[in-house]
Amino acid sequence: MSRRGGGPVTVLNVAEKPSVAKSVAGILSRGTFRTREGRSRYNKIFEFDYAINGQPCRMLMTSVIGHLMELEFADRYRKWHSCDPADLYQAPVMKHVPEDKKDIKKTLEEEARKSDWLVLWLDCDREGENIAFEVVDVCRAVKHNLFIRRAHFSALIDRDIHEAVQNLRDPNQLFAEAVDARQEIDLRIGASFTRFQTMLLRDRFAIDSTGEERSRVISYGPCQFPTLGFIVERYWEIQAHEPEEFWTINCSHQSEEGLATFNWMRGHLFDYASAVILYEMCVEEPTATVMNVPHPRERFKYPPYPLNTIELEKRASRYFRLSSEHTMKVAEELYQAGFISYPRTETDSFSSRTDLRAMVEEQTRHPAWGSYAQRLLEPEGGLWRNPANGGHDDKAHPPIHPTKFSSGESNWSRDHLNVYELVVRHYLACVSQPAVAAETTVEIDIAGERFSASGRAILAKNYLEVYRFESWGGSVIPVYEKGQQFIPTTLTLDAAVTRPPPLLCEADLLSCMDKAGIGTDATMHDHIKKLLDRGYATKDANTRFSPTNLTNIIPVASQDLSLAIRYELWKPNLRALMEHDMNEVSVGRKTKAEVLETCLQQMKACFLDARVKKSKLLEAMTIFFERSNNTDESESQTAGEVVRRCNLCNESDMALRKNRDGNFMVGCMNYPQCRNAVWLPGPTLEASVTTNVCQSCGPGPVYKILFKFRQIGIPPGFDVNHLGCVGGCDDILKQLIDICGTGSRSQARRTPGTAPSNNIQGSNTRQSNVCIHCQQRGHASTNCPSRVPASQNSRPTATNPRNDESTVSCNTCGSQCVLRTANTEANRGRQFFSCPTQGCSFFAWEDSINNSSGNATTGSNSGGSGRRGSRGRGRGGRGGQSSGGRRGSGTSFVSATGEPVSGIRCFSCGDPSHFANACPNRNTSNGNYF
DNA sequence: GCAAGGTC
Numbered sequence: 001m002s003r004r005g006g007g008p009v010t011v012l013n014v015a016e017k018p019s020v021a022k023s024v025a026g027i028l029s030r031g032t033f034r035t036r037e038g039r040s041r042y043n044k045i046f047e048f049d050y051a052i053n054g055q056p057c058r059m060l061m062t063s064v065i066g067h068l069m070e071l072e073f074a075d076r077y078r079k080w081h082s083c084d085p086a087d088l089y090q091a092p093v094m095k096h097v098p099e100d101k102k103d104i105k106k107t108l109e110e111e112a113r114k115s116d117w118l119v120l121w122l123d124c125d126r127e128g129e130n131i132a133f134e135v136v137d138v139c140r141a142v143k144h145n146l147f148i149r150r151a152h153f154s155a156l157i158d159r160d161i162h163e164a165v166q167n168l169r170d171p172n173q174l175f176a177e178a179v180d181a182r183q184e185i186d187l188r189i190g191a192s193f194t195r196f197q198t199m200l201l202r203d204r205f206a207i208d209s210t211g212e213e214r215s216r217v218i219s220y221g222p223c224q225f226p227t228l229g230f231i232v233e234r235y236w237e238i239q240a241h242e243p244e245e246f247w248t249i250n251c252s253h254q255s256e257e258g259l260a261t262f263n264w265m266r267g268h269l270f271d272y273a274s275a276v277i278l279y280e281m282c283v284e285e286p287t288a289t290v291m292n293v294p295h296p297r298e299r300f301k302y303p304p305y306p307l308n309t310i311e312l313e314k315r316a317s318r319y320f321r322l323s324s325e326h327t328m329k330v331a332e333e334l335y336q337a338g339f340i341s342y343p344r345t346e347t348d349s350f351s352s353r354t355d356l357r358a359m360v361e362e363q364t365r366h367p368a369w370g371s372y373a374q375r376l377l378e379p380e381g382g383l384w385r386n387p388a389n390g391g392h393d394d395k396a397h398p399p400i401h402p403t404k405f406s407s408g409e410s411n412w413s414r415d416h417l418n419v420y421e422l423v424v425r426h427y428l429a430c431v432s433q434p435a436v437a438a439e440t441t442v443e444i445d446i447a448g449e450r451f452s453a454s455g456r457a458i459l460a461k462n463y464l465e466v467y468r469f470e471s472w473g474g475s476v477i478p479v480y481e482k483g484q485q486f487i488p489t490t491l492t493l494d495a496a497v498t499r500p501p502p503l504l505c506e507a508d509l510l511s512c513m514d515k516a517g518i519g520t521d522a523t524m525h526d527h528i529k530k531l532l533d534r535g536y537a538t539k540d541a542n543t544r545f546s547p548t549n550l551t552n553i554i555p556v557a558s559q560d561l562s563l564a565i566r567y568e569l570w571k572p573n574l575r576a577l578m579e580h581d582m583n584e585v586s587v588g589r590k591t592k593a594e595v596l597e598t599c600l601q602q603m604k605a606c607f608l609d610a611r612v613k614k615s616k617l618l619e620a621m622t623i624f625f626e627r628s629n630n631t632d633e634s635e636s637q638t639a640g641e642v643v644r645r646c647n648l649c650n651e652s653d654m655a656l657r658k659n660r661d662g663n664f665m666v667g668c669m670n671y672p673q674c675r676n677a678v679w680l681p682g683p684t685l686e687a688s689v690t691t692n693v694c695q696s697c698g699p700g701p702v703y704k705i706l707f708k709f710r711q712i713g714i715p716p717g718f719d720v721n722h723l724g725c726v727g728g729c730d731d732i733l734k735q736l737i738d739i740c741g742t743g744s745r746s747q748a749r750r751t752p753g754t755a756p757s758n759n760i761q762g763s764n765t766r767q768s769n770v771c772i773h774c775q776q777r778g779h780a781s782t783n784c785p786s787r788v789p790a791s792q793n794s795r796p797t798a799t800n801p802r803n804d805e806s807t808v809s810c811n812t813c814g815s816q817c818v819l820r821t822a823n824t825e826a827n828r829g830r831q832f833f834s835c836p837t838q839g840c841s842f843f844a845w846e847d848s849i850n851n852s853s854g855n856a857t858t859g860s861n862s863g864g865s866g867r868r869g870s871r872g873r874g875r876g877g878r879g880g881q882s883s884g885g886r887r888g889s890g891t892s893f894v895s896a897t898g899e900p901v902s903g904i905r906c907f908s909c910g911d912p913s914h915f916a917n918a919c920p921n922r923n924t925s926n927g928n929y930f
Numbered sequence: 931g932c933a934a935g936g937t938c
Contacts, residue, residue, distance in 0.1 A: 017937060042938050066936025080931065088932095127936055183934075190933030198932080221933050336938080344937085523935065 008049070008056035012115035013151075014063060014108065014135050016122045018042055019342070020156065021063035024121055027161040028059065038062055038107035045111065052165055060111050064104055067127075068134040069095040071183045073191070080195050086611070088192040089604040093184060095134070105138050112139035117147045120171055123396045124152055126586060129175035136171070154395040155351055177592040178585040184596060185578060186222060189603045193220035196611065219534060222575050223519045227527045230512040231537050231545045234504045241500030247275035247493055249282060251444075251451050254489040257478035262444060262451035262488075268496070278449055279493040285447040286491055290484040296438035299456070301472050303429040303463040305348040305390030306399030309521035310514050312343065312422070314507040319469045320418045321543055324506055324525035330419045331400070339404045340423050344522040345397035348390030354398060356387070356431055362405045363424055372466045373428060383462060387430040401427045425467050432463035435472055442480045446488070453477050503544035517579055641689035643726060645700040648676035656689050656705060663742070666705075666726050678726045679742030681733065683709045690723065697727025715739055 015021035021044070025033040029048030038045050046061040077083050077091040097105045112118065118139050122128035132150060139146055149168035153160045197218040248268035253260045269275040304311070312331065313324035322330070331343035350356060363373040375381045402424045408417055436459040443452045455477035464472060504512070509528060513519055519527050531537040537545050581599065584590040642653040646668040654666050654676065664684045667677040680687060686708040694702045707722040714720070714736060724730045819831055 040938095064936090065938055068936090070935095071933090085932095123936090131936070179935080186933040186935085188933085192932085194932040217931060219932060223934065332938085520935070522937080526934085 008058050009116040010114055011050075011052070011057045011059050011117040011119055012108075012111045012139065013059060013061040013119045013121055015061070016063065016128055016131060017065060018044065018063045020121060020123075021046060021061050023156045024161055025059075025061040027156070027158050028061075028165060033061070039103040039110070040065075040107060043104055043107060045107070050165070052168070057117075060115065061121075062107060062111060064108075064131060064135060065101070067131055068097060068101055068104060068108075068138065070098050071095055071187050073187075080199065085192040085195040085199075086604065086607060088188050088195075089600050089607070091188075093187065095137075097138070108135060108138050109142045112143045112146060115139075115143065115146065117149065119165070119168060120148070120150045121153070124154065125394065125396065126175045126179050126582070128396075129172050130179035132171045133173070133176040154393075155353075155398065157351070157353055159353070172586075174588050175586050178582040181585055181592045181595050181599075182578060182582050185599050185603070188600060189607070190219070190221045192607055193610075194218065196607070217534065219530075221527075221530075222578065223523070223527045224530050224534075224536075226516065226518050226575060227509065227513055228531055228536050228547070230509055231504055231531070232547045234501065235547050238500040238503065241498075243497040243499070244270060245272070245495055245497050246270045247272055247279075247495050249275070249279050249449065249451075250490070250492050250494055251282075251288070251446065251488045252490045253288070253478070253486055255478050255486070258476055259489075260442065260453040260455075260477040260480075262442075262453045265443075265450040265452055275493060281447040282449055282491055286487055288444040288446045288451070288486050288488055290442060290480045290482055291445050291450070292441075292443040293480050293482050294441065296440045296457075298459075299437045299439045300434040301437070301464070301470075302388070302434040303385075303432055303467065304426065306350055306387050306430050307401070307423065307426045308345050308348045308390070308392060308399055309343060310346075310510055310524065311348070312400055312419075313525060314510050315426070315469065316419060316422060317506040317510075317543055319422065320415070321541075322415060322418070323529070323539070323543070324510060325529040326415065327419060328525050330413075330415045331423075334416060334420055334423075337409075339402065339406055339420055341399075341401050341403050342397045343400055345400060346392045346394040346521050347397055347399050348392045350387050350399060359401055359403075359427060360431060363402065363428065365405060366407055366424075368421075369425060369428060369466055376428065376431060383433055384431060385433045399430075422469070425469070429463040429467035432466065433460070435462050435464045436460040437472065437474065440477065442477065444480075446491070503540075503546055506539070506543045506545070509545060516576065518575055642703070643689055643705065644697075644702040646676050647699065654678075656687060658687075665742075679737075680705075680707070680726070681709065681714075681736040682741045683714050683736070685709060685720075692723065694725040694727050694729060696729045697725055702727040709736070 013021070013024070015024060025046035025048060028050050029046075033046040033048040036045050036047065042065060043063045046059075048059050048061075050057050050059045071093050072078065072095075073088065074092040074094060077088060083091065118136065120132040120135060122132045122135070136148055140148075148171065150171040151164040151168055153164040194217060197220060198216075201216075201218055246268045247270075249264045249266075251262040251264070253262070266278075269278075307315075309328075313327050316322040316327040317324060328343065331340065334340045335343050357377060360373050360376050364370045364377070366373070376383050400423055402420070406420060408420075412420075438457045438459055439454060440456075441452055441454045443450060445451075454475070456472075456474050457476070458472065458474045461472075464470060506528065510524055513524050513527070518524070531545075532539060535548055537547055539545050578599065581590065581595045585592050585595055641656045643656055643666045644654050646652050646654050649668060652669040654668050656664065656666050658664050663682065664680040664687045665677050666680070684707055688706050689703050690706050692704040694704055702725060704723050704725050707724055709718070709720045709722065718732070718736065722732060724733045726733065
């Protein structure tokens with residue numbers, strides 16, 4: 001650094017925010033700076049003397065407030081009707097200083113004029129680098145020969161700041177250009193889509209330009225839309241959920257020492273037949289034998305990592321039901337008043353140079369947590385533990401922590417008290433020992449089935465004493481000894497149904513955004529708020545988000561539009577791709593111009609395609625407006641064209657319909673009482689019912705449907721026009737459904753290629769709900785009037801014929817499957833293999849092995865004598881088919897003598913090509929096989 | 931009037 005003349009040089013220092021300017025000035029001047037006002041009332045100017053590399057300097061330190069400039073279209077393109085929105089992909093853009101930042105600009109200009117050097121103290125991230133160049137532009141415009149340097153610091157502490165000022169470098173142009181690219185892309189695609197969608201809506205629906213609708217903007221943004229996408233996807237998942245029954249065996253034992261509740265180590269089974277067989281064997285031989293009583297094991301529950309912004313928002317939402325936006329507002333006020341540290345930080349680890357104990361010392365006066373803080377500081381207490389490192393560091397700010405003691409200020413609201421308490425208790429928890437417990441797990445065996453019960457004794461609460469937001473329950477179970485036997489107090493076979501996941505709560509949404517890189521810690525809450533403000537989503541009292549009707553149409557429309565051209569505007573990939581490109585620019589692998597050109601070209605193509613297909617969007621909007629204007633919010637389905645009499649309820653007709661996603665189905669008009677439906681091939685573009693009656697299907701007339709398929713969606717060899725029948729006779733429809741799938745959401749979730757069916761009606765219904773006992777609909781299997789509850793069955797008189805000598809090994813988990821004998825009324829004496837491994841639900845009838853007739857697993861209850869077929873669930877069963885057909889190459893079982901065993905087929909659906917654990921019908925949402 | 935990113 002060269003000396004300019006003989007005397008001291010004047011150095012203008014600029015920080016990203018007033019607080020940093022003050023801190024840096026304080027550190028460099030050792031607290032001796034003078035303060036004077038600037039043009040902006042928030043941005044003071046601090047003056048002091050300092051020597052940089054031996055050069056005496058008269059230091060002027062001031063600040064901006066984040067970005068000084070905004071990107072905007074040239075005047076001619078600024079009005080909404082001034083141009084075609086497609087022009088916004090080439091329209092000139094420029095940076096300008098908005099009105100509310102003009103006074104800061106003036107300060108910079110005035111101070112730059114009298115300075116020789118400009119030292120940039122912006123935050124050390126890409127945005128900071130970009131702001132640095134905004135400052136440079138303003139200052140250079142009035143003083144072209146300024147000597148410009150950049151200070152790099154990672155924390156506002158003496159050593160870092162002094163080191164930074166003695167090791168000044170050049171600002172990083174590439175970092176700034178990466179942000180320029182991001183800004184330009186965001187502006188162009190956001191403005192073009194928003195103007196297009198909003199104006200389309202206005203023109204088509206003639207919205208009153210003076211009413212409330214005038215302010216309605218149907219915006220699109222690369223952060224707000226993916227955020228909305230998370231909400232909509234979860235909503236769809238819930239809508240598509242079809243409850244499925246499952247069964248579990250529960251056992252309890254009450255003794256003088258207390259109650260132990262044992263859990264079935266298989267978890268639960270989705271197949272009633274196997275559950276009831278295993279249950280009845282337990283009832284038959286109910287003596288429980290204690291197999292294993294390991295010594296109590298020490299368990300720890302660790303305190304959370306130091307608090308960063310996203311965690312603060314998530315926890316305040318969970319603990320106090322505060323919105324992330326309100327949490328940040330309150331945190332900002334606490335920060336401004338000096339009670340907590342800077343609230344916008346990614347960092348979740350403390351620097352080794354932080355004086356952690358001083359912060360605890362401050363809190364010892366507090367009436368609620370003061371005594372805990374005091375104990376933390378006592379070395380003999382052993383409560384102290386250095387905080388864990390969460391692995392994130394934004395190099396600019398420490399984790400959020402208390403900076404000033406307060407037992408509550410008079411102007412604080414309940415929310416201020418809560419957020420401050422959370423910050424303090426979280427900090428105290430971070431520097432505390434984990435909670436400790438002793439856990440014991442007892443394992444018992446009843447008739448070959450394993451059950452376990454756990455007890456937990458809390459040995460030391462440690463951090464949980466102060467962190468009242470978390471708990472760790474203790475439970476006591478009686479003491480058991482290995483080999484001890486007892487008769488359970490209760491032994492029940494209980495049914496339950498799968499439930500859909502809950503709507504996303506605010507903490508879930510923040511996690512989704514964080515994981516997908518949508519927004520930054522400082523902006524996530526803004527995106528969420530925008531969705532609520534724009535009427536795309538609503539939030540209930542439990543902070544759970546639902547899409548509004550308006551929301552439902554936009555992503556759907558966008559999805560339909562974008563699928564055709566492979567851009568999914570509402571999915572998070574777009575942001576991830578942009579983020580990747582920004583990284584490429586910031587390391588110099590791509591130029592800003594290159595990234596802009598490629599990205600904008602693609603986005604413009606997407607936009608033009610969307611415009612061509614605007615009928616799709618209008619159609620979706622029509623549905624929305626019709627719904628909005630309809631006071632009856634129920635899903636009253638408009639009558640469609642009748643195809644046939646419903647062959648399930650026999651009470652209503654089935655009509656051709658198009659759902660809100662644009663997919664076709666033939667559904668019972670008695671919905672939701674009757675859920676019979678046939679989903680039509682996914683690529684169906686148009687469908688209409690003809691007067692042509694199918695000659696082979698019935699009962700009653702089944703009218704044929706005239707289909708028009710999307711050429712691009714069907715395989716070669718199929719015609720786009722097809723006169724088809726949904727009664728079950730139409731092989732072309734079956735093949736198209738097999739290959740292309742249907743528009744059913746639940747079907748769409750399946751693994752591609754795993755939903756074959758030979759019967760369009762059979763596997764394509766909304767929810768079969770067929771009772772597995774009597775094969776009738778209308779009641780659950782557990783309430784079948786033809787059944788005597790399993791526990792009330794008369795006890796079989798036969799002794800247990802289990803034969804543990806004969807085994808096969810399961811190639812799924814490698815365990816020896818035990819050959820056992822059923823005691824149930826329907827299957828008495830019949831042998832089966834079951835895998836004893838927890839989590840492996842393998843089950844196979846012995847007579848299905850080496851038995852190519854295959855009728856053992858297909859529900860042939862008409863046999864009547866001896867070993868009857870199992871009560872298969874009938875889902876895609878392949879009764880009577882030879883097992884020698886399709887067979888997976890990995891399906892090898894060996895008998896106890898090492899001989900290969902053939903003929904095993906899936907217990908769930910009877911297909912010999914796979915085992916039950918690979919059955920396409922299995923429910924994977926809860927990690928279980930069936 | 932539109933985006934997302936800073937921050938008082």
